[in-house]
Amino acid sequence: MPKSISKGKSNIIKLKFDTSWKYAPAPESKNAATIKSQYDLFINGEWIKPSGNKYFDTINPANEEKLSEVAEANAADVDKAVTVARKAYEKVWKKMPAKERAKYIFRIARIIQEKARELAIIESLDGGKPIRESRDFDVPTAANHFFYYAGWADKLEYAFPNRKTEPLGVAGQIIPWNFPLLMAAWKIAPAIATGNTVVLKPAETTSLTALKLAEIIQESDLPPGVVNIITGAGATGAAIVNHPDINKIAFTGSTDVGKIIQRAIAGTNKKATLELGGKAANIIFEDAPIDQAVEGVINGIYFNQGHVCCAGSRLYVQESVAKVIIRKLKDRIESLIVGDPLDKNTDIGAINSRQQLDTIHKYIRIGKLEGSEMYESSCALPGKGFWCRPTLFTNVAQSNRIAQEEIFGPVLAILTFRTDDEVIEKANNSPYGLSAGVWTDKGSKIFNMTKRMRAGVIWANTFNKFDPSSPFGGYKESGYGREGGLHGLMPYLNLNALSP
Amino acid sequence: MSKTEIKKSSLSISENGLEKKISSKRLEVLKTYKIYIGGQFPRTESGRYYVPVNAEGKKLANVCLSSRKDFRDAVVAARGAFGSWSNRAAFNRSQILYRMAEMLEGRKAQFIEELIQQESSKAKAVKEVNLAIDRLIYYAGWCDKFQQLFSAVNPVASSHFNFSVPEPTGVVAVIAPQSDSLSGLVSVIAPVIAGGNTCIVLASETKPLCSITFAEVLNSSDLPGGVVNILTGKVAELLPWFVTHMDVNAAIYCESDLETIKMIQEKSALNLKRISFYDKVKWNTEEGQSPYFIMDTQEIKTTWHPIENVAGAGGSY
Numbered sequence: 001m002p003k004s005i006s007k008g009k010s011n012i013i014k015l016k017f018d019t020s021w022k023y024a025p026a027p028e029s030k031n032a033a034t035i036k037s038q039y040d041l042f043i044n045g046e047w048i049k050p051s052g053n054k055y056f057d058t059i060n061p062a063n064e065e066k067l068s069e070v071a072e073a074n075a076a077d078v079d080k081a082v083t084v085a086r087k088a089y090e091k092v093w094k095k096m097p098a099k100e101r102a103k104y105i106f107r108i109a110r111i112i113q114e115k116a117r118e119l120a121i122i123e124s125l126d127g128g129k130p131i132r133e134s135r136d137f138d139v140p141t142a143a144n145h146f147f148y149y150a151g152w153a154d155k156l157e158y159a160f161p162n163r164k165t166e167p168l169g170v171a172g173q174i175i176p177w178n179f180p181l182l183m184a185a186w187k188i189a190p191a192i193a194t195g196n197t198v199v200l201k202p203a204e205t206t207s208l209t210a211l212k213l214a215e216i217i218q219e220s221d222l223p224p225g226v227v228n229i230i231t232g233a234g235a236t237g238a239a240i241v242n243h244p245d246i247n248k249i250a251f252t253g254s255t256d257v258g259k260i261i262q263r264a265i266a267g268t269n270k271k272a273t274l275e276l277g278g279k280a281a282n283i284i285f286e287d288a289p290i291d292q293a294v295e296g297v298i299n300g301i302y303f304n305q306g307h308v309c310c311a312g313s314r315l316y317v318q319e320s321v322a323k324v325i326i327r328k329l330k331d332r333i334e335s336l337i338v339g340d341p342l343d344k345n346t347d348i349g350a351i352n353s354r355q356q357l358d359t360i361h362k363y364i365r366i367g368k369l370e371g372s373e374m375y376e377s378s379c380a381l382p383g384k385g386f387w388c389r390p391t392l393f394t395n396v397a398q399s400n401r402i403a404q405e406e407i408f409g410p411v412l413a414i415l416t417f418r419t420d421d422e423v424i425e426k427a428n429n430s431p432y433g434l435s436a437g438v439w440t441d442k443g444s445k446i447f448n449m450t451k452r453m454r455a456g457v458i459w460a461n462t463f464n465k466f467d468p469s470s471p472f473g474g475y476k477e478s479g480y481g482r483e484g485g486l487h488g489l490m491p492y493l494n495l496n497a498l499s500p
Numbered sequence: 501m502s503k504t505e506i507k508k509s510s511l512s513i514s515e516n517g518l519e520k521k522i523s524s525k526r527l528e529v530l531k532t533y534k535i536y537i538g539g540q541f542p543r544t545e546s547g548r549y550y551v552p553v554n555a556e557g558k559k560l561a562n563v564c565l566s567s568r569k570d571f572r573d574a575v576v577a578a579r580g581a582f583g584s585w586s587n588r589a590a591f592n593r594s595q596i597l598y599r600m601a602e603m604l605e606g607r608k609a610q611f612i613e614e615l616i617q618q619e620s621s622k623a624k625a626v627k628e629v630n631l632a633i634d635r636l637i638y639y640a641g642w643c644d645k646f647q648q649l650f651s652a653v654n655p656v657a658s659s660h661f662n663f664s665v666p667e668p669t670g671v672v673a674v675i676a677p678q679s680d681s682l683s684g685l686v687s688v689i690a691p692v693i694a695g696g697n698t699c700i701v702l703a704s705e706t707k708p709l710c711s712i713t714f715a716e717v718l719n720s721s722d723l724p725g726g727v728v729n730i731l732t733g734k735v736a737e738l739l740p741w742f743v744t745h746m747d748v749n750a751a752i753y754c755e756s757d758l759e760t761i762k763m764i765q766e767k768s769a770l771n772l773k774r775i776s777f778y779d780k781v782k783w784n785t786e787e788g789q790s791p792y793f794i795m796d797t798q799e800i801k802t803t804w805h806p807i808e809n810v811a812g813a814g815g816s817y
Contacts, residue, residue: 144657161649163792255772262769267762274772431771450803460805467656471664471802476749477772486652487664487800497787 014331023337026344028131033121035208039070041077041231042214044084045224051076056233058207061128062341062350062385070207073230078199078239081228085170085197086245088225093197094167096223098154105150105193107220112143112185115216119209123181124341126208128350128386129304131342141466142185145484148468149189152489156194159486163495167195168271169247171492172240175210176253177203177352178307178408184210186483187250188227189468194492196248197226201240204233205353238264246270248492252309255406255432255477273481273491275309275473277406278434281427282312282463283417283449286320288439292461294328297412300437300463302336302390305348306410307356309478310435312463314403315414316423322416326394329412333377333390340382348410351386360388360409367393367402372413398426406432420448428454433475437463456482533708535564535732536715538577539725545569550734552706554619563708566733568741571700574729575747578671578698581726586668586696590644597640597694600721604633607717611682614709618681631784632686638789639690646695646791654802659809666798668696669774670749673742675735677754677783681707684783685714688752691793693727697750700729702742708732735760743767743775750774750797754781 038055040047050071057066073081093101112119116139123134156165171191175183180202191198202210214229230236241249241264248271251261255276265272282300284293300312317325341349351357368374372393381387392412396403403413417423427436436455440446450458456474459465466472471487473479481491534541548565564570585593604611608629615625647666654662672692677684681704692699703711715730731738739760743751744767753764756779768775776796781788 162790259769259772262772263766266765266769267758276772446805450801456799456801458801458803460803462660462804462806465656465658465660465804467654467658467660467662469654470656470662470804471652471654471800473800475669475799475801479772480774482800485654485664485802495792497790 023345025340027340028121028124028135028342028344030121030125030342033118033125035068035122035125037068039068039207039211039231041071041073041081042211042218042229043077043081044228045218045222050074051080056204058126058205060125060385061205061352062382064384067126068208070211070231073201073232073236073239075239077230078236078243081199081230082170082172082243082245084225085199085228088223089167089169089197092223093192093226094195098156098195101193101195102150102153104220104222105146105153105189108216108222109143109146109150111216111219112139112146112213115212116140116143119181119212121342122212123209124349127177127180127206128341128352130346130349131344132346133304138179138182141468142182145182145185145468146189149193152190153193153195156489156493159489160493160495162498164498165194166494166496168492168494169196170245171196171198171248171250172243172246173198173200173250174237174240174253175200175202177206178304178309180206181209181213183252184213187252190483190488191250191492192226194489196492199228199230199240199246201230201232201236204231207231241265244268248272250481250491251275255479258479271491273473273483274479275481275483276434276477276479277432278309278311278474278478279314279404279406279430279432280310280312280435280437280455281314281316281430281453282437283316283423283427283439284318284321284325285438285440285442285445286318287441288321289441289461290321290325290328293439294325294332296437296439296461296463297329298332298336301412302333302348302410303464305351305388307352307408308464309406310457310464311408312435312437313407313412314427315412316417316426317414319416319418326414329392329414330375333392334379336377336379336390338377338379338381338387338389348390351388351409354386356408357386357388360407360411363402363405363407363409363411364391367396367400367411367413370397370400370402372396372400372402398429404430420445424449424452428452431477434473434478435459531561533561533563533712533732535566535570536712536718536728536730537570537574538580538729539719541715541719544733545573552708554617556619558617560617560709563732566702566731566738568738570731571738571741571745574700574731575671575745577726577729578700579747581724582668582670582698585693585698585724585727588696590647590696593694593696594640594643596722597636597643597690600717600723601633601636601640603717603721604629604636604714607713608633610713611710614713615682618707618709628680628683628784632683635683635686635789636690639694639794642691642791642794643694646794649791650795650798650800659807661805661807662802664800664802666695666795667801669797669799670697671747672697672699672750672752672797673745673748674699674701674752675739675742675754676701676703676711677778678704678706680783682710682714683788684754685711687783687788688754688778689728692752692797693723695794695798697797698727700731700742700748702735702738703730703732705733705735739764740767743773744770746771748773750776752776752778752796754778756780
């Protein structure tokens with residue numbers, strides 16, 4: 001990275017990225033991706049028209065141009081999908097030797113790899129995330145997830161000692177718009193590896209890569225009905241949740257909707273996995289490697305425009321190093337490149353939707369009203385599309401709404417602390433408990449902190465790392481159940497006692 | 501002289517009569533069944549009581565009719581005890597559960613008597629008490645083993661050390677089984693505390709005697725106050741508070757009443773309590789025990805740390 005260091009009037013050395021030369025645009029080509037003008041519903045291995053004959057537009061949030069139109073599934077379509085999923089479960093998938101099931105899933109993983117470039121482009125076009133992230137993170141991790149769980153299919157008897165496993169049946173899966181393809185992989189791979197069949201609904205603003213995945217599934221010759229992908233908004237999701245022949249709901253999204261789902265399935269035999277919101281504490285001690293910590297904080301909150309449930313959105317800095325860290329953070333966000341998601345240099349892409357941009361702006365207003373000091377990058381924003389500069393707040397109080405509520409955008413709240421006990425108290429003072437981070441060079445302190453923080457995923461001297469073999473999921477109101485790893489099998493299985 | 505004799509003889513007669521009277525009419529000392537909160541035995545703050553009866557209609561005792569406020573006090577006690585109980589060495593928890601079994605063994609006779617009062621045959625009562633003791637020993641053994649069984653070091657593709665371990669969920673609200681008033685009670689409490697949680701237990705409504713006597717066993721077993729809190733009272737009255745309390749992390753219900761199950765599922769959504777239903781478990785069999793019961797009130801925590809990757813030495817040095 002070219003950089004020059006200059007001394008400003010304030011005698012503070014600042015990073016300057018724009019004086020020597022500017023980055024030339026390095027856009028990925030849209031032509032490497034094929035997007036149809038209209039998508040139907042993927043049910044029973046075929047593309048069928050929605051029974052209400054309704055379609056909705058999906059747009060590119062970076063320029064508000066229409067990319068395609070997508071079918072809106074109503075309750076009748078959901079019923080159709082569930083019926084074929086049930087049939088596929090009873091007649092085909094449950095009975096198939098597990099090692100054969102595995103091979104289909106391996107095959108899906110391979111085709112995702114083959115089509116990685118196209119998937120990455122569509123992910124960035126439809127969702128607004130930088131191509132660097134969709135290319136290097138979303139798509140490969142999605143493929144890896146299928147690879148990982150494919151191998152489990154015929155090894156389940158090793159996973160749960162003294163228990164016989166049995167699939168649940170038909171899983172209804174509802175996924176969010178922040179990692180559209182990856183969340184589809186997180187949901188589908190463990191479900192079908194364990195012998196269940198699936199009805200999956202992507203988020204209404206980001207249906208395209210899930211529909212591309214449907215094409216891949218078709219190409220893989222997976223038996224019809226094992227995976228059904230239907231598009232739509234909240235009403236479609238509700239129809240899935242309320243369908244009487246579904247055995248399992250797997251949902252990733254907001255805590256509010258998660259609670260609605262739990263209430264909706266009360267009194268039924270449906271099982272649920274809920275992966276919900278978060279307000280992760282990211283803690284920097286004075287003995288931390290400061291520059292790495294600053295980089296980790298940047299990655300923790302600005303990765304994917306902050307549209308990450310486990311984003312490190314609450315930064316706790318030990319008082320003695322607060323000044324230097326805040327200065328470095330301000331300096332660093334000034335150097336983040338905000339703009340065209342398809343440009344390979346871009347660090348921060350477009351906000352996923354106008355609605356989400358409004359939410360973020362609302363919280364920025366609240367932050368200012370509550371008396372925190374706002375600082376944002378001075379970068380220029382494109383004229384069209386939905387954009388938000390990387391933003392941070394200092395002088396935030398623990399009780400401020402920007403320190404308590406999930407913003408789901410590139411907005412960091414910075415608080416300070418003096419002692420270990422104080423920061424533990426503050427970090428755990430949240431209804432959420434999805435993830436947390438700690439930065440220190442002292443090993444025993446790391447283990448003290450990681451043990452005492454009430455969260456499902458803890459990153460020490462790193463942040464926002466994911467892997468198919470690593471379980472992910474929250475404590476408290478961040479939901480329950482785990483996705484990924486051996487522990488991610490459990491939510492899709494009944495564990496029965498071995499008969500004596 | 502004769503007067504005295506008469507007196508004496510009349511005295512001896514009356515003495516004999518008196519002796520008989522006392523031996524047959526010795527006033528029994530009735531036990532006051534109080535509740536158990538934070539290692540203390542208070543009466544319910546509400547001052548209310550109820551009188552459970554056995555099948556023959558015989559009054560068992562005056563038992564505290566606990567209130568919402570008693571429950572709140574118990575949650576405060578359970579939350580207060582959670583930090584130190586969950587941070588104890590698993591080995592130490594194991595020792596304490598074993599101590600509970602020892603104490604229960606020592607008071608076997610009392611439990612058998614109570615079970616018989618609550619309409620159990622002698623043989624059944626003996627069997628149930630033995631099972632309760634054995635179950636405590638079973639879970640005493642699991643305290644420092646289930647973590648190894650359900651943990652994992654995850655082979656992530658990047659240069660990180662990554663591992664997942666179970667951790668206790670927190671404060672657990674337990675509605676104990678209505679039948680199997682001792683073995684069921686022990687079977688639901690033991691896995692919860694073996695895993696490092698603390699709990700508030702509502703005893704069997706119709707057969708509450710053993711639960712309070714069991715609290716006395718707990719009280720003399722080195723189990724810190726607040727780890728197990730036992731209330732007596734009406735399920736219908738207390739259950740809604742058990743599942744709506746915002747500082748309770750999990751709930752356990754052991755009956756099969758569908759309306760109640762639905763209510764628990766709906767209300768516990770308030771703060772996303774982890775809920776377990778044990779309506780089909782036969783506590784008096786082997787299926788009433790397993791480390792998977794412990795896992796019902798555990799969370800999985802995954803920790804990441806980078807592995808330095810700078811030096812020149814390869815893996816085959």
